Amino acid sequence: MTHRDPKILNELESDLRAEGVRITRQRMAILSALAGSADHPTAEELLSRAREKDPSVSLATVYRTLSVLVESGTVLRNEFEGTGARFELADKPHHDHLIDLDTGDVIEFSSKRIEKLQEEIAEELGYDIVYHRLELYGRTKKT
Amino acid sequence: MTHRDPKILNELESDLRAEGVRITRQRMAILSALAGSADHPTAEELLSRAREKDPSVSLATVYRTLSVLVESGTVLRNEFEGTGARFELADKPHHDHLIDLDTGDVIEFSSKRIEKLQEEIAEELGYDIVYHRLELYGRTKKT
DNA sequence: ATTTTAAATGCAAATCATTCGCATAAGCTT
């Protein structure tokens, strides 16, 4: 039941309106479910969380809304191994993920140095990076 | 039609036999298709390449064989964005991939420094990395 | 406040990649 500053919800809403995105009851429910999630929920998980706000939300709408939000840059879609896609609000600075193979926990981290090296590598190959994906899969060090 | 030293095929076969893996006509066809591929083919692509050697191969067998080969460490399965899984022989040293968003081309690269930094990050978080995935998606620098 | 109109929704059916069940075929060991 962790959740961050609800003010963000209003900001999200007005930003979306400004972009010409229609705000519906179910979109608000989904957005609010996202804003209230500290983890990286799947579409199904978001469905049940959104239904607490608005029981009428359907899975198809969750997927369609997520597509809209991803395209508007409001949400990030992660495709970790094993499960279906996992989503998160794109309101934090860029980071990558470490997935705990035993618990499924997703830990966020970021390394300026790795980001830099990626750029250098792409540069050497004559490419501009549009986006990237870095995932570490591991287990807690047994002492 | 690029392909590497065919001697590798024999090595692959004997290694697999040594592990107790049964060698069938279709498995050889698939193995040979893999050994003869310089790119990162999908299961469907491997199916048609394997069928040049043995027309009887079925898609189910391609998948089943790939599972066996992945589990034996002979083959690597990559899940890039967009398409289905893409496979490659695990006979090269570890490397990561840069995917050309315009052409779909997959370019291999490796960075000792990035690998090292990943270890350090995991270490700090109290984890041992079991494996990881690093993919850069980009387009050729427009001059 | 009411009408209008394009866009969003719910539902079920359709996709797509991958896996499975089962009857038959084929490796490997003896």
Next chain:
DNA sequence: AAGCTTATGCGAATGATTTGCATTTAAAAT
């Protein structure tokens, strides 16, 4: 060559996501 065990082809089942369509609804226009 025979027997036991595993692999194969086929088609059906799966799981996640998308889509068609009739209906509702947000938001623009009266």
